[in-house]
Amino acid sequence: MKFEKPVAVTDIAALIGAELVGNSQLLATGINEIHKVTPGDISFVDFEKYYNASLNSAATIIIINKKVDVPEGKALLVLDDPFSAYVSLVKKFRPFEPASKSISDTAVIGEGTIIQPNVFIGNHVKVGRNCIIHPNVTIYDHCVIGDNVIIHAGTVLGADAFYFKKRAEREVIYDKLESCGRVIIEDYVEIGAGCTIDKGVSGDTIIGQGTKLDNMIHIGHGTVVGRNCLIAAQVGIAGKAKIEDNVILWGQVGVNKDLTIGKGAVVLAQSGVPSSLEGGKVYFGYPAEDARAKRKEIAWIKRIPEIWEKVKDLGK
């Protein structure tokens, strides 16, 4: 996320009680987890093995748990628990604002858009023109919805990322990484009933123009779905996946995090996608492979008894 206006790094240091090392004149323009950093961002690192990646990333200000050499022009904020410091900054700059009504006064709703009863629209939400938002939909704070979008009943946009740091030494071991990303729904998207699309941890979860989702689809934090995709019911896509344009996922497909499904790929029903897939092909099964090869594999399995008989005969 980006701040509304830049904040002096000295103010950030004071807020989280960190020792400032390096360029103390810097202005922070946003806050992002490591996968989403851009220049001006504050990020954090708390494992030594990720120090280099973090120090060499686009991030300008790094919250870190060891005083190391500062890269040229950057600043370190040194303290014991960078994760908690990062979370406290998220809470400070993107605080949870409890709602006083079902449709926030700070939400902007475009002309020609119909909001059905029992819908919740949170703070700072933007909904475009000529949309239909069906009953009992929930749109969390900061979501952005384009023009000519249809969202069916019961769908939830912008719930928190499912992202925790393990603290094995504590009684409650999972420590929540507060999310400050958004959900962005582009023009002409239709989302079925009972879907859930989570906000990004610090970046955006995006559903591209013209993409159509059936019912009960789950899309994890920071996943980017391209244009003109077709996603059938009960598909689940984990966080930070990239689904390129014109992809078709049939019913109950599961897609792992941090991977890419290439343009125009088709994944048949109930398949599981553990790693990236090239575009332009049809896939099936777990792990999802070329559908024809997979069908042959199924046929081969049925021939095992015949092979065994042949082997027994040869043994005689």
Add this chain to the structure above:
Amino acid sequence: MKFEKPVAVTDIAALIGAELVGNSQLLATGINEIHKVTPGDISFVDFEKYYNASLNSAATIIIINKKVDVPEGKALLVLDDPFSAYVSLVKKFRPFEPASKSISDTAVIGEGTIIQPNVFIGNHVKVGRNCIIHPNVTIYDHCVIGDNVIIHAGTVLGADAFYFKKRAEREVIYDKLESCGRVIIEDYVEIGAGCTIDKGVSGDTIIGQGTKLDNMIHIGHGTVVGRNCLIAAQVGIAGKAKIEDNVILWGQVGVNKDLTIGKGAVVLAQSGVPSSLEGGKVYFGYPAEDARAKRKEIAWIKRIPEIWEKVKDLGK
């Protein structure tokens, strides 16, 4: 769907700007996509390979993109884009009516029925007697619910069919087929929490008397589920499937569109059903097959290393 009263075919031609060929005295009594047509219906066809099927169907009035020979007693409405003309008729005769309140004044609720808070009941909905509709349920316009039905919280009845025409030449390639069918829930049905049952494209999605659905079940457009079926949590059934009486589907089963599962069939958990299944048997796996045969197959797979050892020995 059927019209409230018949409409002259000449009026239909004028509405959509089509050339009328054939019997101009006809009255249209309804509008249906090709799989659901009955006499009196208007239907449409836009692929030459489906012309014969459409012209020989029960449909009385066919919207078509070529002037062909008219079957005896029928009428053709000729224009360039039959799909868009059909959609415009659906919008005309079954317009979306935005709600002004959570429970429409045109809804009819039977005696003894309890509607819990935060429920949405749309226009022209009928709910029978002695039902319980739990909180945050959404019932779209025109749904029909019998007596002694229980619907648990968060369930959505009557969202739009997931049905699009591909227009590869456009920027937004999926063109929505507007649905005008209904959802019909018969007596003594219980539907769990968080289910979604879509309306038919032009016919009805039906859940038969005494059938019980667990939570988070998706049922696609136009699917007909028989009486006394048992469907466990997270099952997904695609559009236009026929599930006969006394079928049992266990958890997370996926069922393809346009197929029949015969009376009394049992499909074990997580199975996938790509094509029709005979009644009275137990099925398992993907593709769902006789459960005992499938278990044997799993056992054979475990024997492959043993077979290989034997083959290696023979080779020596």
Add this chain to the structure above:
Amino acid sequence: MKFEKPVAVTDIAALIGAELVGNSQLLATGINEIHKVTPGDISFVDFEKYYNASLNSAATIIIINKKVDVPEGKALLVLDDPFSAYVSLVKKFRPFEPASKSISDTAVIGEGTIIQPNVFIGNHVKVGRNCIIHPNVTIYDHCVIGDNVIIHAGTVLGADAFYFKKRAEREVIYDKLESCGRVIIEDYVEIGAGCTIDKGVSGDTIIGQGTKLDNMIHIGHGTVVGRNCLIAAQVGIAGKAKIEDNVILWGQVGVNKDLTIGKGAVVLAQSGVPSSLEGGKVYFGYPAEDARAKRKEIAWIKRIPEIWEKVKDLGK
């Protein structure tokens, strides 16, 4: 469930019209199905093969369809249809209380807890301190929620158990076992959007302290999830399962009823768990097995054509 105050067994007998055999001085302190009985409980049995289990259980008062020898200190309530008698007691002592408003006056909400708009909170619900209940959540009567709990939008806690008795001789063959159990959510639990957690038939469904659930997870009646578990999106767990502490279930996993997943077990995405799993191991596939063994199995399947070639060569 336990009664608010003990009830004379003679009153119970009169209520259900049963013949009382055995100790007529007893006080009933609760009502439970056979898997959950404790001393003082009323339970029921209607199959001769379960008579011994029921008579020798902790239950003090047994509703039964045959006059048999009464165990020392117990009482039998004899009538033709014990199931219906049991259900009538549930309805008497835990009646459905229709709501007159979205948040019941009998609900107790702790300090610092934020309830967002469009939430339903039923009668006798307890919500602890510093919780956030997001929009369109439904919490049925009698649920108990601890401190520092987050529940995301559209989630449903406490819907009825999916539990029916088959009455093959009737037109509507599935007869509902009314549930009187509860859902208990312990401290520091986070539940994602669109989840459904059913109440127990007579005992409690429990989510243990610090456990984190992603979106669209279904948890069946009476299931007990331990502390610090991590459950990814679209997982389904059937009724009366026991998930021990620190278990991780990845996306779309399905878990059967009446089993135990041992402490610290990890079940990889899309796996199916038909029976109990030992703790401390990683599992995969259907049926879920040691993940490394399963991966080898997948590799062996790919070698079948090679084995077949070798067999053919040997045959020459």
